[in-house]
Amino acid sequence: MSIGLCTVRSGQRLAIILAAGACSLPLRAQAPADTTPAVSVRPDSVSIGYGQRRAADVTGAVTRLEAPSSGRGSVVSPEQLLRGVAGVQVVDNGEPGGSLAVRIRGGTSIYAAGDPLYVVDGMPVSVAAGAELGAGRDPLNVLNPADIESITVLRDAAAGAIYGVDATNGVVLITTRSGRGEPRIEYDASMSSSDAARFSPVLNATEFRVAVQQYAPQSLAQLGSATTDWFDQVSHSAFGQAHDLAVSNAWQGGAYRLSIGYLDQGGVLQASAVQRLTLGIGFDQRLFADHLDVRANVRGARLYDRFTPDGVLSNAAAMAPTQPVLDPTAATGYWNWPVTGPSTSNPVEIQRLAEADATTWRALGNIQADYRLPFLDALSAHVNLGYDITRDSQTSFYPSTLHSQVQGAQGTEYLATPRQSSSVLEAWLDYAAALGFGPGSVDLTAGYSNWELNTRYPAVSLSGLSTNLLGTNGLPPATTVLNVLGLQSSHLVSWFGRVQYDLADRYGATLSLRRDHSSIFAPGRGSGTFPAVGLAWRISREPFLAFVTPLADLALRASWGRTGNQSLGALPGSPLQAPAVDPNLRWESTTSWGAGIDFGLFRQTIRGTVDWYTRRTDDLIAVVPVAAGVNFANYIATNVGSVRNRGLELSLTAEVLHGASRNLHWTAEFTAAHNANELLDLAPGQQAVPTGAIAGGIGTTIQVLQPGQPVNAFFVCQQAYQGGKPVENGYVAVAGGGVVQGCTAANLRAYHDPAPRWILGHTSTVTWAGLDLAVTLRAWTGNYVYDNVASSMGNYSALGTGAPFNLSADVLRSGFVTAQLLSDYYVRDASFLRVDDITLGYSFTVAGQRWRVFATVQNAVTFTGYRGGDPAAAGLTGIDGGGYPTSRSVTGGVSVRL
Numbered sequence: 001m002s003i004g005l006c007t008v009r010s011g012q013r014l015a016i017i018l019a020a021g022a023c024s025l026p027l028r029a030q031a032p033a034d035t036t037p038a039v040s041v042r043p044d045s046v047s048i049g050y051g052q053r054r055a056a057d058v059t060g061a062v063t064r065l066e067a068p069s070s071g072r073g074s075v076v077s078p079e080q081l082l083r084g085v086a087g088v089q090v091v092d093n094g095e096p097g098g099s100l101a102v103r104i105r106g107g108t109s110i111y112a113a114g115d116p117l118y119v120v121d122g123m124p125v126s127v128a129a130g131a132e133l134g135a136g137r138d139p140l141n142v143l144n145p146a147d148i149e150s151i152t153v154l155r156d157a158a159a160g161a162i163y164g165v166d167a168t169n170g171v172v173l174i175t176t177r178s179g180r181g182e183p184r185i186e187y188d189a190s191m192s193s194s195d196a197a198r199f200s201p202v203l204n205a206t207e208f209r210v211a212v213q214q215y216a217p218q219s220l221a222q223l224g225s226a227t228t229d230w231f232d233q234v235s236h237s238a239f240g241q242a243h244d245l246a247v248s249n250a251w252q253g254g255a256y257r258l259s260i261g262y263l264d265q266g267g268v269l270q271a272s273a274v275q276r277l278t279l280g281i282g283f284d285q286r287l288f289a290d291h292l293d294v295r296a297n298v299r300g301a302r303l304y305d306r307f308t309p310d311g312v313l314s315n316a317a318a319m320a321p322t323q324p325v326l327d328p329t330a331a332t333g334y335w336n337w338p339v340t341g342p343s344t345s346n347p348v349e350i351q352r353l354a355e356a357d358a359t360t361w362r363a364l365g366n367i368q369a370d371y372r373l374p375f376l377d378a379l380s381a382h383v384n385l386g387y388d389i390t391r392d393s394q395t396s397f398y399p400s401t402l403h404s405q406v407q408g409a410q411g412t413e414y415l416a417t418p419r420q421s422s423s424v425l426e427a428w429l430d431y432a433a434a435l436g437f438g439p440g441s442v443d444l445t446a447g448y449s450n451w452e453l454n455t456r457y458p459a460v461s462l463s464g465l466s467t468n469l470l471g472t473n474g475l476p477p478a479t480t481v482l483n484v485l486g487l488q489s490s491h492l493v494s495w496f497g498r499v500q501y502d503l504a505d506r507y508g509a510t511l512s513l514r515r516d517h518s519s520i521f522a523p524g525r526g527s528g529t530f531p532a533v534g535l536a537w538r539i540s541r542e543p544f545l546a547f548v549t550p551l552a553d554l555a556l557r558a559s560w561g562r563t564g565n566q567s568l569g570a571l572p573g574s575p576l577q578a579p580a581v582d583p584n585l586r587w588e589s590t591t592s593w594g595a596g597i598d599f600g601l602f603r604q605t606i607r608g609t610v611d612w613y614t615r616r617t618d619d620l621i622a623v624v625p626v627a628a629g630v631n632f633a634n635y636i637a638t639n640v641g642s643v644r645n646r647g648l649e650l651s652l653t654a655e656v657l658h659g660a661s662r663n664l665h666w667t668a669e670f671t672a673a674h675n676a677n678e679l680l681d682l683a684p685g686q687q688a689v690p691t692g693a694i695a696g697g698i699g700t701t702i703q704v705l706q707p708g709q710p711v712n713a714f715f716v717c718q719q720a721y722q723g724g725k726p727v728e729n730g731y732v733a734v735a736g737g738g739v740v741q742g743c744t745a746a747n748l749r750a751y752h753d754p755a756p757r758w759i760l761g762h763t764s765t766v767t768w769a770g771l772d773l774a775v776t777l778r779a780w781t782g783n784y785v786y787d788n789v790a791s792s793m794g795n796y797s798a799l800g801t802g803a804p805f806n807l808s809a810d811v812l813r814s815g816f817v818t819a820q821l822l823s824d825y826y827v828r829d830a831s832f833l834r835v836d837d838i839t840l841g842y843s844f845t846v847a848g849q850r851w852r853v854f855a856t857v858q859n860a861v862t863f864t865g866y867r868g869g870d871p872a873a874a875g876l877t878g879i880d881g882g883g884y885p886t887s888r889s890v891t892g893g894v895s896v897r898l
Contacts, residue, residue, distance in 0.1 A: 050162075050382070050428050050445050050498070062155065063088075063651070067148040074192045074240055074858060074889045075145045076265055076274065077138045078174060083778060083836060084761040085153055086649040086671040087611070091875040094884035096238070096265040097274035097305065099138045101876050104155055104170030106645035106675040106755065108590055108617040110691075110711060111637070113567035114876075116153075116170035117163060121282075121297040123366040123386035124166075124424065124451070142301040142362040144261040144278040146188060146244040149177045155649075156613065157561025157592035161532030162496055164514040165564035168590040168617065176297065178282050179248035179255030186248075190893030192240040196268040196885040197859055199231045200789040200869040201809035205321040208806060215817065216799035223804070226324040230316040233325055234347050238266035238273075238887065253286040268887045269312065271351045275304040291372045298365035308884065309354035309396070311404060315347040317882055318793060318805045336403035343803030345403040356396040364388040366424070378433035382447075384426040392418045399468040411465030413476065422453040428496075440503035449494040457486035491519040492566075506541045510534040512561075518587070520566050525586040532561030553600035553607070563590050565617075582638035590617040608652035615645045616680070622705070624682075624689055640689075641682040643711055647675035657766075664768045671761040677710045677753065690715065692879055696792030696821050702879065703754075703786075710753035712878060714786055716824040717743035718751075726814050726825050743822040751824050754878020756831075757782025770844050776837040780872065785830040787868040789882040794826075795819045810867060830871035830880075832864035849897040858889040 063085045075081065079100040083090050091101040107114045118125040120143060154171040163171055203211060205227040212219050241264050248257040261278040281298045325348050327335035334349035366386030373379045393416075398404070400411030428447025435442055464479030498512040511533055518526040539545060540554040565588040594613040600606070619639040650672045657666035682689065682705065692703030692712060704715035720730035720739045733740045734747050760779040765772065790810035796817045798805040814825065841854035864871045874880040 050430065050447060050496075063153045065151045065153075067145070067150055074190075074194065074242075074265065074856075074891050076141065076263065076276075078140050078143050078145055078148060078151070079138070081145065081148070081151055082153065082172070084669075084671060084763060084776060086651045086761070087155055087647065087673045087675075088153060089756070089759060089876075091872065092886070093875065094870070094873065094886045095272055095308075096240070096267045097138055097141050097276070097303075098884065102172075103876065104153065105613060105615065105647055105649075106677050107711065107876065108168055108615060108643060108645060109565060109588060110620050110622045110640075110643075110705060112565050112588055112621045114169050116172045117166045118172050118174065120174045120299070120364065121176055121366065122368055122384055123297075123364050123388060124422070125364065125388060141274070141276060141303055142278070142364065143174065143176075143299060144244065144259070144263075144276070144280065144301075146242075146261055147176045147246075147259050147278070147280045147299075148174060150175045156534075156559050156594045156596075156611070157563065158510055158512075158532050158534030158559035158594075161530045161561035161563055162498060162512040162514050163563070164494055164496070164516040164530045165492070165518060165528060165566045165587055167530075167563040168565040168588065176280065176282060176299075177246070177248075177257055177259075178284060179250045179257040181250055183249040184247070185898040186244075186246040187896045187898075188242075188244045188893065190242050190891050192265075192889050192891035194238040194240065194266075194268055194887040194889040196231070196235045197862070197888040198870050199885055200317060200787075200880070200882045201867070202231075202317050202793070203321065203807050203809055203811075204229070207809070207812070208321050208804075211796060211807065211811075212799050212804055215796035216804060219799060219801070219804045222802065223320065224323045226322055228319075228321050228323060228325060230319050230321065230347055234270060234312055234316050234351050235268050235885070236270050238268050240265035240889075240891075242893075253290065255282075255284045257282045267306075267308070268885060269308045269351075271306060271312065271356075272308045272884075273306045277302045289374075291374055293370045294367070295369075296365070296367045298363070300363040301361075303358075303360040303362070305358045305360070307356040307358070307396075309350050309356050309398070311345060312347045312351050313882055313884070315344045315350065317789065317808075318344045319347060320344070320804055320806055332401050332403075334403075337803035339802045340407070341802055343403075343407075343801070344805060350398075350402060350404065353402060354396075354398045358392060358394040360393075361391045362389065379429065379431050382426075382428050382430065384424065386424040388420075388422045390418075390420040392416075394418070400465050401468050411463065411468070411478075413462045413465060413478070414459065416457065416459035418458070419456045420454070422451065424452075425450045440501055440507075442502075443498075443500040445496075445498040445500075447496055449492075449496065451492045451494075453488075453490045455486070455488040457484070457488075459484045459486075489519075493517045504541075506538050508534075508536040508538075516564070518566050521586055522583055525584065526566075528564055528587065528589070530562050530564060532559065534559040534561075550601055551599075552602070552604050553598065555598040557594075557596040557598070559592070559594045561592050563592070564588060565590070565621075580636045582636055585621065585638060586619055588617055588619050588621055588639075590615055592616075605655040606652070608650070611649040613645075613647055613649075616642060617644075618642045622682075622689070624686060638683070640686060641707070642680040644678050644680055645675055647673065649673045659768075665766065667765045669761075669763045669765075671759075673759045674757060675755065676757070677755055679705055679707055679709055679711050681707045688715075692786075692877065694786070694788045694791070694821065694879060695881060696788070696819055700821055702788075702822070704748075704750055706750050709750040710755065712754055713750040714752055714754070714784065714824070714827045714878070715748050716751050716822050716827055717747045718749065719820075719823045719825040726816070726820075726823070728816060729818065729820065731823070743820070748822065752784035752827055753782070754784055754786075754874065754876070756780035770842050772839075772841045772843070774837065774839045775835065777833065778836050779831070779833040781831045783830050783871075783878070784827055785866065785868065785871065785874045785878055785880050787826045787828055787880050789868060789880060791819070791821050791823075791826040828866055828868070830864065830866040830868075830874065832862055832866065832871040834862045834872075835860040847898075851897060852895040854893055854895075856889075856891045856893075858891070859886060860888065 076097040077100055079102050082088050087105050089103040093099055102115055104116050152173040244261045246259040259280040263276040266273045278301045283296045286293045324335045332349055334346045336346050337343035366384055368384045371381045396414045398412045405411050426449045430445045432443040461482040462478035466477040494514055494516045496514040501509045514530045516528050535558045538555045540551055592615045596611040598609045620641050622640040623635045623637050652670045654668050656668050689705040690701040691705055692701050694700050694702045703712045718732040720727040720732050729741055730739050731743050731747055734749055758781045762777045765774045790808040793808040794811045794816055837858050838860050839856040841852055843850055843852045868880050870886040873883055
């Protein structure tokens with residue numbers, strides 16, 4: 001992947017028209033296309049939403065990625081391509097096609113959704129709403145990464161404010177491939193093998209026997225004679241394959257591209273997998289002497305997801321390693337503890353007999369028409385109509401013969417058939433011409449947007465099943481049947497405008513304004529105005545710098561803007577147990593300041609950008625406790641306070657080596673992003689709100705929302721040590737510093753931030769003749785994780801039951817006999833350096849067309865001092881609960897062009 005750096009101005013909220021050509025700012029030398037698109041744009045223009053602008057005239061900040069045409073490795077979700085972008089944090093949950101969390105310039109919310117707005121060829125893709133459906137693992141899996149031409153990330157306020165209430169978390173614009181040049185057939189195929197890279201360490205059979213003998217000798221008779229690695233029993237080497245076929249053509253004034261993709265990717269846990277079939281159609285036609293340009297894009301997908309049943313991983317960690325997998329005398333054929341009290345269940349039994357899957361059909365597309373008036377060439381009219389439809393069928397089934405069901409609900413089944421549809425209508429006018437009454441040129445844009453979303457969530461939950469067969473035609477008999485029907489409808493009507501002024505190709509200014517009216521909030525609370533200002537000065541074009549020959553480009557940028565966040569999809573609670581909502585609830589509002597420097601040296605062989613920003617979000621949406629008798633609910637969703645993010649982003653690209661004959665090239669790219677997050681204040685009377693539920697105790701939380709601290713800072717007691725070893729139940733008092741017994745509320749303190757202080761990236765690309773080698777590194781520093789596996793399974797008291805639980809290997813260090821859940825001993829530095837990708841390829845020519853073979857290793861090696869599982873697995877919460885393991889993949893493939 002190559003990462004291009006350029007600057008852009010504000011964009012559009014819902015309908016983005018991205019140029020087929022590359023962003024041509026001199027900050028990034030783009031590789032020339034092999035053919036010329038039939039319907040092209042000026043080569044020096046970039047999309048800014050609701051139009052295009054010369055790259056030299058834009059005022060904001062953006063990172064543009066050229067998606068590789070082949071040799072991707074195992075890439076299921078488009079968000080995976082965002083790794084390495086300065087200021088963007090991508091957190092993967094490890095599952096094949098699993099949900100990815102993306103944060104641009106830090107998190108601005110507590111409970112409201114924090115993912116950016118995604119726009120695909122002009123159509124917004126609702127990530128938050130798609131996640132509520134629970135359809136596939138990731139709502140963007142509808143889009144085949146092989147169809148992506150480029151991804152543009154808008155980060156600053158000047159770009160965001162014209163997107164209004166959905167722009168606080170940034171905007172990601174995705175452009176798909178279009179027909180170019182002569183008729184072409186493209187075929188890409190790859191196969192991969194994946195293995196789990198790392199599990200949370202637990203005691204092996206020998207260590208477990210020693211521990212039981214020392215701390216619970218009364219349980220020795222319970223131990224079997226087996227030696228079982230339960231993680232090994234539920235995992236395997238996963239196979240994956242992907243096939244992509246595309247046919248395209250272009251003619252004078254028109255082009256089309258038809259693509260079909262098939263993906264079958266198994267998970268490293270045996271019960272998990274994803275299968276995807278995609279269809280993409282793109283058409284472009286210019287009419288009436290090129291005055292009318294009509295473009296249509298349609299994307300459809302059918303996804304089948306198999307999920308790991310609940311309890312597989314937790315029981316694999318906790319089941320005694322001295323017990324066998326099979327028991328021929330048992331009803332299910334699997335061994336389980338012959339006790340009625342609390343005990344672990346056989347994870348292999350759960351994985352083989354329980355079922356959890358979903359089938360999703362999704363289609364999105366739009367048609368755009370641009371008409372340039374023949375009697376006034378500077379004036380053009382634009383219309384965009386788009387749709388996004390999702391249909392889903394979900395099933396989870398746990399037969400009554402499972403050990404976990406015998407002890408509980410005696411068989412459960414859950415069925416859901418959610419439906420979601422959204423539509424958009426936008427129209428705008430654009431006038432671009434030189435000023436007749438003064439110097440410079442102006443570009444004026446004004447328009448209207450209407451977006452609607454409807455969700456229907458029917459579901460039925462059954463327990464106490466009288467059969468062990470999954471219900472197909474109808475529902476099986478059950479003692480308890482619970483029907484749920486969730487309905488949601490929202491409407492957003494907006495007016496927007498923008499003025500762009502350019503003087504002498506040196507000075508630029510952008511002013512934008514958007515007025516939103518949302519139906520999500522109560523009348524009078526759902527309207528807002530979002531302005532922005534962006535300024536740019538291209539100093540390198542000043543006459544007084546003409547003699548500085550090493551300086552190829554130098555520009556200064558500054559921006560201010562206000563954006564909003566209306567997404568409430570992340571509020572905790574189920575359809576039956578949701579928090580009350582404050583009738584005066586309003587959306588979050590973020591005010592941003594930013595400044596940047598773009599530079600290029602030595603004929604652009606060295607180029608880069610530096611950005612500084614500060615963002616303050618007010619009216620934070622949070623769920624907080626309410627006083628008894630005030631409300632029917634114990635918690636209420638309301639606006640509580642403010643949070644601030646400050647940061648610095650740096651990107652540098654260097655053409656290190658060209659070679660005498662230009663056959664040898666080495667390009668090195670570096671990124672660094674720093675973000676500091678601080679909760680400024682809460683609602684009156686709220687000094688600290690507990691959050692971050694953990695396993696190991698009923699109602700126990702490990703984090704806090706406290707003014708002056710990072711959001712979700714850990715809230716723990718300071719562990720006392722003696723001789724380098726933690727003292728059982730001994731803690732340092734906040735007042736006086738003495739050692740006290742027990743972790744009391746008076747000694748709890750905010751401690752460290754789960755978010756990384758710095759995110760670093762590096763990519764080296766070396767080409768020689770037909771060979772190419774690319775290596776990508778990624779590092780997080782300053783991020784801390786609460787190891788909930790070690791804390792909940794890290795004490796010897798769990799061995800004294802009639803069915804001894806296995807323990808975290810960390811207990812060999814701590815020696816804890818009783819649980820110490822609130823100790824800062826378990827808050828650990830999770831900084832890491834990871835070799836994300838190593839790709840080796842060879843390109844050659846067949847019948848005048850470029851073919852390529854490649855091999856890729858993903859997640860090759862991780863260097864970290866963290867003793868738990870994957871240091872990045874805790875995600876945005878900072879709590880490592882032993883989730884789906886990260887996999888290491890080896891992929892080989894071929895790319896054929898005819």
